Amino acid sequence: MAEGGSNGRSTGRSSQGFGGESLLFLTDEQLRQGIEAMFFAYRGFTADPDRILAEMSYGRAHHRAIHFINRAPGTTVNNLLTILGVTKQSLNRVLRTLISDGLVESRVGVSDKRERHLHLTENGKALEAKLSDAQRARMRAAYKDAGPEAVQGFKKVLEAMMDADMRRAYVTLRETGS
Amino acid sequence: MAEGGSNGRSTGRSSQGFGGESLLFLTDEQLRQGIEAMFFAYRGFTADPDRILAEMSYGRAHHRAIHFINRAPGTTVNNLLTILGVTKQSLNRVLRTLISDGLVESRVGVSDKRERHLHLTENGKALEAKLSDAQRARMRAAYKDAGPEAVQGFKKVLEAMMDADMRRAYVTLRETGS
């Protein structure tokens, strides 16, 4: 990309010449750095929970489900699969193991009996806390390293990177939580 | 986590009381927001290339391989799997399809005949450019939205989030590239 990137140079700047404001910081090289930073950072981001999960033959999919069920107790399968961005069939397998392992409880809806409302059991909450603690520790260290200003920018760029519906989901969760 | 997070409150602040500096910004709630931001943003980050790849029955693994081969032409299988953080067997399957599809060329090493040096063919470069363009467009838009200050912070936090060896790899690539 740096040298072999065919038309890499052609999109090298988002504005030619002086362009008025500070748009000349968007070189392809800097964008590529951001791409690689996302890739490497995401590995670190998931590394600690992954290690814990591997010990109990669970995977990232289980972590995600547990996280968001804890986040919004009583959520339905349908809600959850929208948030997670997978098919209901894929989610269902993960939920099945979590339910049969006694980490998640599935309650038939009262107003609508087609729905299943999901809750963590005590064991489920314990695992959630363990996973979250590990992930938060890494995040806390990174935040501390980078400083509050950087954290603001970090979140701002990530938000801008989301698809519109995910940004909506993210904001909704944020408002619900805090 | 917000309410059921067992010991969530106990780690709610990284420093009690006034503590001297601005360390009180690290509440669990804010850390959780960062975690969810990473999750949702990563989906957006991979969404555009994923769509392109799906059309040609490739996956994210192919994209990653192509990206880093383009980034460091002539790299060996061993180098590549260190960067990618997967096993050689896993990488091998992806490389096999890319080679047989004529996107990647594998040349036996001259000084060490055990090694295979990897290069993109013209077709490989074309696909790389197509994928990169899509991903850079998203990144460019996010950068523009968030502004240069935010981008600085974004990279700073991501770097702090990486494992030490990945940070080294990242920095090396960065220096090589620019």
Added chain:
DNA sequence: CTTGGAATGTCAACATGGCTGACATAAACT
């Protein structure tokens, strides 16, 4: 009230891409 379609969730079968194990070849070190 009944009936037909839409919504929700479950089960089955398949594909991708992780993984470990076994192995071939080349290099390196006694």
Added chain:
DNA sequence: AGTTTATGTCAGCCATGTTGACATTCCAAG
């Protein structure tokens, strides 16, 4: 030369994504 180490390939397993078929429930039209 002979053992050990490094590199890469092949085979098979598992987690988790996918689509398709289906049961249950709800709702709206007749």
